[in-house]
Amino acid sequence: MEIPKTHPRYESLMKREKIIEALNKGILAKAGLIAHGRGETFDYLIGEKTTPIALKSIKVSAAYLVLAKNPVISVNGNTVALAIDEVVELAKELNGKIEVNLFYRTKERELAIKKEFEEKFKEDIETGKIKILGIDDANKQIPNLDSLRGKVSEDGIFSADVVLVPLEDGDRTEALVNMGKKVISIDLNPLSRTARKSTITIVDELTRALPLLIKYVREFKNKDREELLKIIDSFDNMKNLKEMIDYIAERLKNLSLEEL
Ligand code: PTJ
Known part of the structure; x- marks a missing residue:
């Protein structure tokens, strides 16, 4: 569908x-359609922007x-759909490792995702980047x-010390943390199990958070x-999540006082 750039909800409609x-x-x-809708909410x-x-x-x-x-970097269907370019850009700043790990795991979907990477990033794969x-x-x-998410690559998630998991389900996060790994999740829902179980939770939209993450990786x-x-050491994830919930509550309270 052709969406006019002038549409007030252009960005959101393009993501859809x-x-x-x-x-x-x-x-x-x-x-994944349902998960996306929940994320939109x-x-x-x-407020559809990256908060401090x-x-x-x-x-x-x-x-x-x-x-x-x-x-x-662990990827699933939604991540590939929305942010394949950013995932590859970030991986290239690190050691290049991207692991496909699906909750609704089927061979067909795995191959469709593999094909997408191969079509868009043939050279990067061939040169080992x-x-x-x-x-x-x-x-x-x-x-x-x-769950079928339990099967992982020895060279990838199994031996990783830090795993980035955009759009995750809580069970795997908990299991990975129990293996002694540091888990970074990106999840718009600060109340989710994932958010609570991760070492660090980025409560932001995937396509806004990843470019910032790339920027700071380069800088750091x-x-x-x-x-x-x-x-x-100065960071406390639970405190950060509580601040996020406060932020939402405060924002809604202020909105309720404004004229709509
Ligand atoms: O591709 P698969 O088979 O691995 O399946 C992936 C889904 C996402 C379907 C699966 O992991 C799932 O059911 O996830 P949940 O439990 O619905 O959790 C998804 C979380 O991601 C929710 O808390 C959403 O709010 C959040 N979310 C959705 N879209 C975005 C998002 N967070 C950041 N950016 C988004 N674009």
Whole structure:
């Protein structure tokens, strides 16, 4: 569908188009439509912009990623639909590792996602700048995780020290944290299990948060280790989530006083 650039909800409608296109290509799970709608609702509540609270968690995440020995970006259908370019850009700033790990796991969807990466980033894959893991090599099991998400690549999530999980479900986050990994999630819902179980939760929209994360990863590569550790140590995820809930409550209260 052609959406005029002048439409007041252009950005949001374009994201919907990407989601629908990914469904038609077999990349997105049907439940991904529901997840996207839920995300839109929370984005309305936070005002559809990156809050200073989210920016704090983005900076801490960048510090973790720069210090990581073996970081991995985990992707699912929604992430590929909305932010494949940003995921690849970020991976190239790190060690290039991207792992496909689906909740609604089918071979067809895995292959559709693989094809999307191969079509758009053939050269990066051939030159080894990025590695798409988790499809032919998911031969390790995350302990105590029964869903199909439990199968992971040894070279990827299984041996990672820091895992970035945009749009996640809480069970895997908890299982990964129990394995001793640092888990960074991007989730618009500050009340979700994922948000509460992650080491760091970025309560922001994926396509807004990733470019900022890339920016700070680039910037932090020039900082020394001590400085980055200081950024990490000053952060409390639960406190940050509470601030986010307060922010939403305050925003709604102020809106209710305004004339609509
Ligand atoms: O591709 P699969 O098979 O791995 O399935 C992926 C989905 C997303 C369907 C699956 O993981 C799922 O059901 O997730 P949930 O439990 O619906 O959680 C998705 C979370 O992401 C919700 O809390 C949404 O608010 C949030 N969300 C949705 N869209 C965005 C988002 N957060 C950030 N940016 C978005 N664009």
